Amino acid sequence: MRRRSAAKGAFFLLVTALGFNAMLGLSHMEKLYVESMVSKQTLIGGDMKRKIEKSLAFGKNIRKFVGMEKLLEEARGHLGRKFHVEETSPGDGSMKADEPWEAAESGIDVSVALPDGVIVYSTKASFKKTSLPGPVLDLPAFSKTLKNGKKTPGHVKHGGVYFIALPLKAPFKKAPAGAAIITFDEKPVKKRVENLTRQSLRLMALILAGGAVLLALFLPMAVARRRESEKMSKFKISLAMFSVIALCQIVFTGLSALSFKNYSVRIAREKTAALTAMLQKDIHYLLSKGLRIERLAKMEVRLGEIIAAAPELERVAIHDAAGRPLYAASPGGVVHFSSHPDGPGEAPETADREPAEAEYILTRRLLKGGKTQAFSPGEAGVIRAVISQKALLDQIKKIALDSATVLVISILFSVEMLILIFMLMEKKTGGRKKKARAGPKAIRSAAFIFLFGSSLSISFVPLHMGKLYEPIFGVSKDMAMGLPISMEMFFAGISIMISGAWLDRRGWHEPFFAGLAAAALGSLYSWAAPDALHFILSRGAVGFGYGLAWMASQGFVISRAGEKNKNRGIAELVAGIFAGSICGGAAGAMLAERMGYNAVFLISAAILLFVIAYVCLFMRGAIEKPAPGTRKKTDAPRGLFIRFMLNRNVICLILLSAFPGAVAVVGLLNYFCPIYLNGIGASQSDIGRFFMIYGICMIYLAPFLSRRMDRAMNDKRYMVISGLLAGLGFMAFHLFKF
Incomplete structure (x- = not known):
């Protein structure tokens, strides 16, 4: 019986832990995927932004910009183009011709808006003369003063569409002249996430099968033998279960991180291919006008702009047909080799430092006369771009750190679930004798589940308030976003004082149950809140319940742990609280991205109500009122407090x-x-x-x-x-x- 219970509990915990890890990992990967897509679109859109700003510098008016529609359509074509990075022949280093595809497949459109958010030009007719949504206007591109240096988020999701805003600088002015807006539908993101989900499920099934085999091998050896103490057997079972589950989570997280590392390399190559394709087109235009490749004015400056816009690049250079460098740029500087005193190919700041791996080098051929057809007069030169291995390594380190964070959170969750599983096993195998036991471990699990449910919404309460915001009591939006949390903490402080007196008279369980019920009802109220005022009041109810339950759980430790185990009981309680808060905050953020804020409030209410069932099942023996006469009224002498x-x-x-x-x-x-x-x-x-x-x-x-x-x-x-x-x-x- 004990062996069967251990096997069932271990397998259930393995499934739960891997599922939790997979959900956190998918949420993290979705975020990185969106960031990479936005980075790619921003990089390609930067070329359009540069051309518009150059025209504005020459005196064009953004409200009467002749040729803007053509410029936007050209940018849309680049954004919706599939850039090849494969070599045409081994060792050639050149790329296949790029294939156009419909930008409409991803819902890509390009617009230009004035500083007040009114769209004046767009590749989508229905966008013209409309105003951008409020969340888009909150982006830094629409700030009254452009800030240089520190990067700030330039995209937002609204109504199933991602908006990227690129500020357009006006000459001799600090305020922007407007903003270039790139929009794309969330469908490609969802499709990618669905593919990742299927891959994760297949990987999880394989790891689950391997974990089940390991549990089948190790658990029988860990179950108590006749000569072995129950305490030692419990330790061995815990060690076996934790080792297998932790190993499975490490393997799952490592393989997921490796998959995204490969994706990061591919995205870097696609960005480089897009930039070199646009540069190739511009150079072909100049060559078609009769200019010689070694006489392209300020081409090194253009290469420097590309390097500044693409931190993934280590070096970009243009070589002539003989392979001699003509122009080059790197983070260390730019150079026009023909005008360099040492002659072509000898600038120390941009000397060739190309890695041996071919996957980090991309080249594009430049044809004489700017002709792109197959029967061209010959090559005029090549564009060669080198991807920075250091930048990619930094990105991979970031992915590894984020993956390690996901792993730590999932292991925290596994440990708390392991404690809960053992309590279930003890109750099932121990009978009535074990029913009355309710020690520090019991309150630790209760605190974990309680804080897990309470913390699900901790990461987005201000954001939800921002969505519901309307002018109320003359309070600004920024201040109003902090009101729900302030109300929650205010009522938590009041209820803590009430709970102290209540548990002294009636025991710990009544304020604990009342607090859980109040917090659950408050979460339901948050789900149903029609406006900002109701939402603020709902968080007050949650805070009131939180304070009651928090104080009552400490009352349980003080009344049940005894003088010798009081420190241990408090430590177990705090451990459950911190673990629940860390895991709940991470899980809530992930659920909110997939299901929306309101659904998370419902889940939070359900978990808080589940805690009541948990206490009734596992801590029934501790539910009792103080015995009559245990609270003696004593008249404290005056001056005792002093x-x-x-x-x-x-x-x-x-x-x-x-x-x-x-x-x-x-x-x-x-x-x-x-x-x-x-x-x-x-x-x-x-x-x-x-x-x-x-x-x-x-x-x-x-x-x-x-x-x-x-x-x-x-x-x-x-x-x-x-x-x-x-x-x-x-x-x-x-x-x-x-």
């Missing part, structure tokens, strides 16, 4: 431990570190990983230390050690320059 506050130990505890600890967590960790990391160029993902380290320490290190503290006769040494470690952390900012 004597307590003047106690030497209490003063030291507050001034030397509690207050510095609050400064470290709130001041340094929550406030200073995000600002500092952003200031030194850390990405938002890296900042999130920084906070995950703190959470993981609270999940796994805190319970271990709490057990030692419970056994120690004097806790003061741990307070001293914690103060020294925190002090060293502060000193690191002074001693080291990051």
